[in-house]
Amino acid sequence: CGCAAGAGIEATLIAVDLSGYMINEDYPPSRLQCQYECVNLITTVKTQNPESTVGLMSMSCSAKDAPRVVVTPTMSNDQNEVLTRLHTLNQHPHYPVQFERAMEVGFLSLKNRPNKHQNPRIVAFVGSPLRIKAPEELIKFGRTLRKHNVAVDIVSFGESTTLNAPILKRFVEAADKEGNSHLLSLPVETCPPGGLADALFYSPLLADFSQQFN
DSSP: OOOOTTOOOEEEEEEEOOBGGGGOOSSSSOHHHHHHHHHHHHHHHHTTSTTOEEEEEEOBOOTTSOOEEEEOTTTOOOHHHHHHHHHHHTTOOBSOBOHHHHHHHHHHHHHTOSOTTSEEEEEEEEOSOOOOSOHHHHHHHHHHHHHTTOEEEEEEETTHHHHSHHHHHHHHHHHOSTTOOEEEEEOGGGOOTTOHHHHHHTSGGGHHHHGGGO
16 A cells, blocks of 8 residues: 555644744755755655645744644645645744644644544654743643643754753653654754755654665
8 A cells, every 4th residue: 555664544743943043054955945855754754644644833923823733634635735835834934933832732633633543643843942931831731642642753953952952852751652752853963964854764753664765
């Protein structure tokens, strides 16, 4: 059927960073483009199984707004829809990431999935400093995600690899259930020539898929 070996049925919500930091070119050609290539890779992998679905959310918004799910993660298996919407969003990077609220919105969008056989997962890209207002509440929410079997993968790059490392590590550890959640930290000096997507391909986040090529 062309499914990745060992890969189950998943409903995956990809949460992206569209802050002003993403126009930086320290990860060539830019953080935005590297993030796009990673989303392309993840949607390619996740849609190998026709029963799996993928969605897209922008975590960046003003303080008075809420992060937006632009492609519902429980309804679509269309990789092109996700990439087209992301290309449009990439034209206007601006607002900071509202991480806590984004995780809550992501959880709700996955919680009511019609197909309960799907394993819910949030894959978040963080390439900017986070302003976590209530760290302990975020850790508590991580445990809520664990209780509801919602896996969390975070790809941290840019300033995030140093400034956000402690809180992201604690959050992923709180959400983790039997090794289903991961934090991939990629400082610019450790990024391979192939870019973020190359590092992501061989990371634990996509281990089931990349093993086919080893």
